[in-house]
Amino acid sequence: MRTFRIRTIRHRLALLLALPTGALVVLASLGTAGQAARYSEAGRSSDRVALAVTTESLVHQLQLERGLTAGLLGGDESFRAQLGSRRAGADQARRTLDQRLAAGPPGADAVRSALSGLARLAELRGRADTGTATRADALGFFTDAITGLTSAAFAGLGASGDDRLQASLTTLRALTDATEAAALERGTLNGVLAAGSFKGADYPSFVRITAVKNAALAQVPRTATAARTSALDAALRTPAAVSVAGMEQQALAGFAADRLPVTPADWWRAASTLVDDLQQVGAQAAQESLDRADGLRSAALRSLVLDVALALAAALGAGALGLAATRSVTRPLAALAAEAGRLADRVLPDAVARIQGAGPDQDLAEAAALPAPERPGRAAELAEVGAALDRLAGTAVRLAVEQSVLERNSTRSLAGLGRRNQALVTRQLGFLSGLERTEHDPGVLANLFELDHLATRMRRNAESVLVLVGEPSPRRWARPVGMGDVVRAALGEVEDYRRVVLRQVDEALLDGGAVAEVAHLLAELIENALAASAPDTDVEVFARLTATGYLVAVVDHGTGLTEAGLERANARLAGRESFLVGSSGLLGHYVVGRLSVRLGAEVRLTPSPVHGVTATVLLPGALLAREARPTLVGEAR
Template identity: 75%
Template sequence: MRTLRTIRHRLALLLALPTGALVVLAATGTAAQAGRYAEAGRTGDRVAVVAGTEDLVRELQRERGLTAGLLGGEEGFRAQLGARRAAADQARQALDRLLAGDPPGAGPVRRALAPLTGLAALRGRADTGTATRTEALAFFTDAVTGLTAAAFTDATGGADPQLAAALATLRSLADATEAAALERGTLNGVLAAGAFRGGDYPAFVRITAVKGAALDRVPRTATAARTGSLDAALRTPAATAVAGMEQQALNGFAAERLPVRAADWWQAASTLVDDLHRVESEAAAEARARAAALRSAALRGLLLDVGLALAAVAGAAALGRLATRSVTRPVAALVAGAEELAEAVLPAAVARAQEGGAAGPTAPTAVGGPAELVALGAALDRVSATAVRLAVEQSALRRNTAESLANLGRRNQALVTRQLGFLSALERGEHDPGVLANLFELDHLATRMRRNAESLLVLVGEVSPRRWELPVGMGDVIRSALGEVEDYRRVVLRQVDEARLDGGAVAEVAHLLAELIENALAASPPDTDVEVWARRGSGGYLVAVVDRGRGMADGELELANARLSGRESFLVGRDGLLGHYVAGRLAARLGARVRLTPSPVNGVTASVLLPEGLLARAEVPV
């Protein structure tokens, strides 16, 4: 594997197994603590949802009792009902704000709140007397029962017995408080009516039985403090009065009129219900405190486990560092020596060889440490000496090759120039049209031969000897380029903006355009034309050569543009496209930008952007 090719990685692999075991153990403990921490946080949020729901339940219970009394015929409750309704609406808004954060258990409570959409309609019928007492009691009781059941859905306390007991106590107190509140509202309506009617008595008996059962369940799970608070709430004068009036109601079930005033019952029963709500709130506070304690303990354990995991990793890293430093330091010295050889010694030796000097000796690599690494350093010194010698030989060979090519190119150029002069003299003295046409063809062929000779000089870095003293129009430069390609009759000049090119750059620009036009003609089918567009712009002079060939793939375009930018040497090319290398050298010398792009329909567009500095300024008439 690639990751095991270094000494550092192999030593790290030796320590990976024990380190991995430590990390896995620490990660397991950390994950368990994180789970307990998250569960404790969710339980605390659930308890907050229970408390917020029970606040709304308490206000609905009070409104239920007053509404039952009003519908039973006691008009004195109407004045109190408005404040109770406002308190219930405020409790509903507070619960909605709590549920907006989407705490655990919010979904069931939201669904349980849905039936309360009919509360406003019930209130209106209660005010007008069109609703019955039974209907109002059933509506509020269903809403309260649904909210309490939804609030305690899945609120079990998890694996902590103390928290589970606190939640069970809270549920029992909620059931007892609801039974006491329902008893208050039911009997309040009965007393307002004067006596039991229809199914009022059986319903009242069932409610008292449910209340007693719920109160009996509380001591089984409650703490001593909560049991004491509940006992105190059941021994108050109000609780004693409630028990007495409750017994009177049970004994006088068949009486025409019960001997209890509705206002007295409401006051005493409300005090008892408030006391039970207080005990319930204390139980909720206990549950929240236990959840917070569990969360704090889980956080401490989580931080401890994370610290142990980090310490294990840090210790393993320190051991690995100590184990590898004794080996990697000498290896680093070898690497530094190799980099100096590649970046400084070899380039300097090549530069001296190109100037005709000697390569010079290489400095030995100083390596300490084990004998094996010392031997490796000596081997590197031998390799560096051999590399320097080979690099110098290659550089000398390239220099000699370039000089030979330049000499050959100059000779060819001189011969072709003489040939062109001789052909020009023959053309001036010849009057036979047939012979003159042949001479023109020979002249054109010789012109192409001269371009090939100059291409050889361009590749080896020679400058064209052809120079013009005065600026030349771009139209003439482009036509001169056409004279250096074979099938120039297929080239169409679509547009040529007026501009004058500096005389010193005319030959090289014409050569550059001829190479691109030659490539476009070779890439196009014989029955198609190659178009040339030349436009003057703010950034320079742009010449575009458009062919209608098969085009080039993305990879081919990338390679061609690399050659045209001068980033690749012609000595490494394998596809024989020397024209791209020649154009790239000429563009770099002129400061021009050459790029191939796909044509809009098919084929390739070669764009040449000549810089503004190559263009002669227009002469201002005197």
């Protein structure tokens, strides 16, 4: 089972900052959600108050229509002329209420249900006009409808969550109840006065309504503001209010009289003024409630906007601080990584190249000097990392200098040893050539030829050392040499040359300066082919002149190489690998690689058609002489 791991510092820092940032966001979200809830509740309270005000406007119109209808049904025809305009006012108030209900404010369902109490309003109006309805029917119908509308309007305003708004709503409800009681008293007594005296249950009903009105008026100062209390006191001290109080006392005192000493017109006029004044005080209280609800809504909106802004600012600030903290770490680390990559890819390789390319008398320490790093304003920890990187680079350069000194000393030693061996072998070959010219005994001469062949191979080994250390071949020909002679010279430098078959050699002349190196290169390849073949098999050599140069193919029939082995061998033959890091048993490959680079030749190993390996050498056309001479090379062993 694999364990989940966070691999980058950026992601680890982000995870480290995620918890406090997430907690901050959660707290801000909770606060914002609370403010959103308060804003929503304030909005609903404002909409409920507005609906209650609109509903009470319809209630006021119904109260007026109720009083006039009671007076008409009591027998006073003078109220019929006023009844038409009051009915129109009630219908208009109903349409206004319907428009507000269409917007779907809170409490709309309750008010719609209460409006069903007015379903028989048109029927009652017709019966009142024809005199078929009684005064009790009209008072009961309107009172029930008004009570239902008032209860529905205030149903959703029981708990606003704000003391001032709650007090204002309580005051509004008390004023509404007082106004309704005064209006009901106006209508009830208006009907009684139109009839002339109290009949049946008129008196107890009047007494109860008067008591309800007085109780509601006494309730208002307990929660009302000073301004509303003063306004109510002023409304109760007006001449109309004083007249209403006097007429109430006259009616209560003359409950048993056959005819009350109050005219319906005087009562209606004074009572309507009082009801209107109470309605005005109620309207002011309603406006106070509406203003308070709107103020709460605005305050909640401001708080919500402020909380959202603070939450966003906190989240953005946390994100910005996290990003800054992350960048303060990751950017210097990225710069250090880039600096390390620059050291590895360019600075150190350039320094090593300067060290390796330094002349014999050049100071290696001066050649290996590194540019001073620029790291302004970094933290102490990162400065320590940079200093460690500098020490690492210095150590690498010091090791490169030491290695270069070692290679230089080794190369000089090997070059000196190779030159001495080459000189001794050359002297030995010269001595053997002199002996061969003066010797006539066939057996001795054969032995001398064998010694000559061994000395030639020894000379190739000595020259291989010179090739590996970069020394040029000391053997040069002033004139071009035929490729057949070059190939035979290569055969003369291998041990088992009798197993080599020259299949085809095209006529071409090789520049004299390249003869020794080409023969050396071919000898190494032929030697490898002979070593890879069984003792009873031949190695075939093909040499063809092509449009791009001269191609020599050495074909063996051994066991061959794997694809990976061919790839590694071709890298050595192309000069892409140093003999100092390779196997000592493959020095011939490194010699061929050095010679191929020096000659500009392309050497490659490929699988033979049947089995074994084919080594191809493409000599560039620049190595071939312009003039050609016929070269006849037969098949030989």
